[in-house]
Amino acid sequence: MAGFTIQGVSKVFPGPPPTQALQGINLTIGEGEFVTFLGPSGCGKSTLLEIMAGLQQPTEGVVRLGGEEVREPSEKVGVVFQDPSLFPWRTVIRNVELGLELRGVPKEERRAVAREYLAMVGLAGVETKYPHQLSGGMRQRVGIARALATSPEVLLMDEPFGAVDHLTRLQLQHDLLDIWMRHRRTIVFVTHDVSEAVYLADRVVLFSPSPGRVRRVWNVDVPRPRARDDLALVNLQNEIYAEITSLTAERDARLVEGAHA
Numbered sequence: 101m102a103g104f105t106i107q108g109v110s111k112v113f114p115g116p117p118p119t120q121a122l123q124g125i126n127l128t129i130g131e132g133e134f135v136t137f138l139g140p141s142g143c144g145k146s147t148l149l150e151i152m153a154g155l156q157q158p159t160e161g162v163v164r165l166g167g168e169e170v171r172e173p174s175e176k177v178g179v180v181f182q183d184p185s186l187f188p189w190r191t192v193i194r195n196v197e198l199g200l201e202l203r204g205v206p207k208e209e210r211r212a213v214a215r216e217y218l219a220m221v222g223l224a225g226v227e228t229k230y231p232h233q234l235s236g237g238m239r240q241r242v243g244i245a246r247a248l249a250t251s252p253e254v255l256l257m258d259e260p261f262g263a264v265d266h267l268t269r270l271q272l273q274h275d276l277l278d279i280w281m282r283h284r285r286t287i288v289f290v291t292h293d294v295s296e297a298v299y300l301a302d303r304v305v306l307f308s309p310s311p312g313r314v315r316r317v318w319n320v321d322v323p324r325p326r327a328r329d330d331l332a333l334v335n336l337q338n339e340i341y342a343e344i345t346s347l348t349a350e351r352d353a354r355l356v357e358g359a360h361a
């Protein structure tokens with residue numbers, strides 16, 4: 101397993117006009133740690149996650165995974181996006197075994213692994229169905245099983261539960277924690293939802309926008325399994341809401357200043 105070291109990472113998207121998506125990000129994520137990235141829209145959470153996945157290059161700075169510089173996508177990293185992007189013409193099990201198939205793993209072996217991960221995400225019995233026959237929550241579980249099937253050391257998740265209904269989302273959070281507690285892979289999870297960020301994480305990183313910077317980091321020192329109404333979690337949520345309110349007020353004040361300049 102491996103952790104990340106993010107040193108002086110900035111990202112400018114060329115224009116016109118150029119957009120400074122990230123500026124001076126320094127962050128260390130420990131091996132086996134569960135970290136959530138939180139922040140208002142446009143503060144660079146997805147951009148940083150994509151740089152960590154090797155899908156984008158930083159303009160400045162470096163990201164290391166287990167000491168090695170991340171320059172391109174690697175087998176060590178599994179990625180789950182909001183849209184699981186399953187292939188509609190492949191059955192559920194053939195979607196899950198895709199990564200193993202691309203690596204040339206023999207059919208019997210990859211099928212057994214895919215079956216195991218489908219069972220792990222609570223989907224035993226739907227192997228031969230097609231994606232359109234599943235609910236949104238089930239499709240997202242297939243996406244998670246597919247990411248896990250290649251045994252990555254790290255799971256990077258970008259709003260993976262953003263498109264499912266509230267009750268399904270709570271269940272998926274519970275199941276993800278269950279998987280994490282059994283396998284202790286490093287997980288970095290992007291969300292807009294303060295309660296989700298706090299419930300899941302060992303540490304919550306709040307970003308501020310224009311340009312994206314780390315605003316504040318909180319340790320969530322609450323043992324698992326956690327009750328969602330645990331007083332310490334609720335107090336932490338309130339503290340984070342207050343910080344988001346103040347960063348939004350600061351941004352609005354800057355906009356007004358800019359308009360009067």
Ligand SMILES: Nc1ncnc2c1ncn2[C@@H]1O[C@H](COP(=O)(O)OP(=O)(O)OP(=O)(O)O)[C@@H](O)[C@H]1O
Nearest residue numbers: 113119120121139140141142143144145146147148
């Ligand atoms: N490919 C791109 N080209 C140009 N600008 C981009 C590109 N990708 C992102 N940006 C800009 O970079 C900034 C950060 O975007 P990013 O998607 O990383 O933010 P985010 O915090 O993940 O937002 P959201 O929560 O809405 O998904 C935004 O201003 C966005 O418009």
